[in-house]
Amino acid sequence: MIRLFQIELLKLRKSFIWWLTLVSPLLAAITGILSSIEHNEFSWLILMAYMFVAHSLLFLPLLTGVFAAFICRFEHIGDGWKQLLALPVGKSQVYIIKFMIVALLLAVTQGLFLSVLLVVGFMQGLTEPIPWNSLLLSIIGGWVACLPLLHCKCLYPSLGQVLQLH
DSSP states (O other), rough: OHHHHHHHHHHHHTTHHHHTTTTTHHHHHHHHHHHHHSTTTHHHHHHHHHHHHHHHIIIIIHHHHHHHHHHHHHHHHHHHHHHOOOOOOOOOHHHHHHHHHHHHHHHHHHHHHHHHHHHHHHTTOOOOOOOHHHHHHHHHHHHHHHHHHHHHHSEEEEETHHHHHO
């Protein structure tokens, strides 16, 4: 299983998908920079709410689908699924590895979002104590909320093709 994980990471090493992890945090940063925040004890939470609207409601679910599609793209090209599943590797192992890779990409995106949130907060001049419990709970909660969507995308990678109306 470790070997499969290494192979999947090798496929991604020189791809542009790592740049996609920056898209949502940077767009959320623009939202945070443009928001005017009154300095009080809830300033960090208010900033987080402004930035979460764009990030978690729109871009994070979209990125989940894009990451899953990109991870499965190599297998869609040239009947790679048949070649992959002809190897002595179980379907469940392939599913678990692809799920883990996309979950890792989403975790990187969430980590970058937290970093951008802190940078924007300091740029806004927030001097109140950072509510780490709320921030980390929201970041981890957003990541966990994407896992069911990721499960559907990894379990049925070509569901869109099956359901297409001709």
